[in-house]
Amino acid sequence: MAQTITPVLLAGGSGTRLWPLSRRRFPKQFARLSGEETMFQAAIRRGTGAAFGPPVVLTAAPFRFVAAEQLAAMGADPEAILLEPEPRSTAPAILAAAMRAAPDDLLLVMPADHLVADADAFRADVAAAAAAARDGAIVLFGAPPDRPETGYGYIRATGPIATPAPAPLPVEGFVEKPDAATAGRLVAQGALWNAGIFLFRAGAFLRAVREAAPALMPPVAAALRGARADLGFLRLDPDAWSGVPDVSVDRAVMERTPALRVQPLRSAWADLGDWSALARQVGGGATPTQGAATAIDCEGGLLRTEGAGPRLVGLGLRDVVAVAMPDAVLVMDAARGQDVGAAVAALRDAGVPEADAFGREHRPWGWFDRLAEGEGFGVKRITVRPGGRLSLQSHRHRAEHWIVVSGSLRVTLEGAVRDAGPDASIYVPRGARHRLENAGPTVAVLIEVQTGPYLAEDDIVRYEDVYRRPEAGD
């Protein structure tokens, strides 16, 4: 049996250009852009099958529970989830994965927020590149362009491009985000879009880094040596990581290594980095809609609303993108996708909480959704996974009223333990020590009504926590 390939998922980004769907505290790779799965789940699924071993996931600490939750939901069992203590570009994350692997391991590095339309064709292209990778090539995958896009990087290959390509080709050079004229020329010359997906032997990549960017090696090695296992996550050492240069793998390694080859992709590929790209991707002449959205006499653009979001109606629009969430709505000219990040930064500077936060918060035991807030009260829906166990806690300023909707919960209240099923209600007075736990076989849902003068997440005293969380809002 041939050697299996280890998928390495880069899922640490926290872009806001797809706001309000993607936010700092819930970035786009964990959102459903289309279809049933999130982009992260689709990327995981892309690297499954007989040819692949369990994946390695790189992400940031604030996203660890949502990543674990989404892996669990699809039945995926990762080899490891590495947590980057601070955001860095791609080179350090890939290097950390390569250092943890055995030198002969084949690694398939994939961003978790790209669209690859045909997963079977993708796996066939990976298989076609595997022999060269085993022989020491660093294989970059490139997508044949269908337009002179100025937002992508381009790779020029030596020789004519054929798809399917039986093996990767030598690389002549990179052009990063060209102007329109240059992009047109590159497309005419048969250049490929740089898909940011790589296949290599771990040892080959390490050799390339040692030659092209040796300064990266010591701090990343130190961050791995100082890494700490934490409930199934592997936290890289924060002190060492703070000294790691913030550099992309293209700039640090790929543009400099003679080992680079490029494998053309058969599947359509896109970096759905902003709403303009997404509208172009899904659009035709009419205005595409997603969720409870209705387009009347509209052209171009995109109308979408999330499951719990408001009904959205567009009337007589030309090239307008509207995205509605329960707490925030973006309406914009379809050509302005690149400016959303700056707009969100302006909101953040103005103190608008919706700039970063999100109605749903993931926790190790499950998640909660903020349903409503008003003077003196707040309402949450709390979902606890089987086996999930909230910390033993109390609140100084609020009382809590729990109403079980489905499933069964074990409630600890001032030392007394009882089981509560659907329709049960439990009153937790201000200051009372309490804990919720799902001892049943199915997910449990309850409505929590908080009452009191101060209802923020930081009003919590934790006495005991199986997930050993340091911070209140974690």
Added chain:
Amino acid sequence: MAQTITPVLLAGGSGTRLWPLSRRRFPKQFARLSGEETMFQAAIRRGTGAAFGPPVVLTAAPFRFVAAEQLAAMGADPEAILLEPEPRSTAPAILAAAMRAAPDDLLLVMPADHLVADADAFRADVAAAAAAARDGAIVLFGAPPDRPETGYGYIRATGPIATPAPAPLPVEGFVEKPDAATAGRLVAQGALWNAGIFLFRAGAFLRAVREAAPALMPPVAAALRGARADLGFLRLDPDAWSGVPDVSVDRAVMERTPALRVQPLRSAWADLGDWSALARQVGGGATPTQGAATAIDCEGGLLRTEGAGPRLVGLGLRDVVAVAMPDAVLVMDAARGQDVGAAVAALRDAGVPEADAFGREHRPWGWFDRLAEGEGFGVKRITVRPGGRLSLQSHRHRAEHWIVVSGSLRVTLEGAVRDAGPDASIYVPRGARHRLENAGPTVAVLIEVQTGPYLAEDDIVRYEDVYRRPEAGD
């Protein structure tokens, strides 16, 4: 002291062209378009002061509680609230008000959904027209146009228009919704917009109807004879009303009576009938915003969100109107205001509940807001006025969990009575007879969490109701 004038408010319309703010079950006159008061309240306030007696309000049965609520909130005590059993145009409603009055009463008829910018100037114009009205003239108020609007009706007066005008002028003719060229000519000729506001002696109006539209008299008179007092409302007789012709007062009476005069208005006036009109009214070059809305690099149009609605961000928009409510968002070309009604009708045909319903429902005891709904549960915030008393009721399919947020409530549950203050929680099992009552001096707020397989409003059995309501959803 001079005779006082009785304001007659026409508040029965249920237009949806300002959807999602205005809906069949919560039309625009009861919404806040700008400022602190609703359009209905602003119209009531316009007819207050030493010159005016208590108002007469004409509205429809579904709006009676919200009208009463808004009158009470501003401390207004109406002479009567007449309920039209079915929607009719303006002539029958005005005739009913005139028939109830003494022949020498001066009536000031005002639509409840118009903007009059300067209430003092308006009252001065009413005073200037009063002598002519006492002498038997039917005085129509007209607004000097500032543009060749094609959506309004025009009145041509005899002689030059001056404002302030010491007395009303003879009328030469009407032009209803002219084309653009005609509108331009009318504006150049000094024609006025028909503001739909009238001042007359009741007897003078009755004489004009007898002469111009005698067929109106018998069925309206019968509807009044058969009217039934109901908790402070006067319900016109439904059988008689069903035979009343559906005709506007302009067509039935004003275009035909020699008694008509026109008084020019000093104040700016607008019929804010749709979003295009509203955007034009509030707009300048930049995009006006209302509520939690942010316009970035936008021109024209309008961005508004309601108090509890989502954060709204516009980016790079040109002449786009976006209106965000918690349950529905409209985004449209600013010139398409006239098409919103048809769009809402299409939503209704498609079974979209947000087409007509609204998150807040008014009841005689106060109101409730739907905060959240999901599988197996629903959450409402219930606000009970002092003295408010819900019916003694039970539900077949749902249990209710109440949590008091503020104020004090008297709870009846299976015959037992207790008082519940802030933070108290009460469990109402499926099938249990229960009643809520605010016996305290302040408004009481509670959160109701409903659990069960079926949560619609029609799951209610009423045993006793001080408001004698016939229908479940009332």
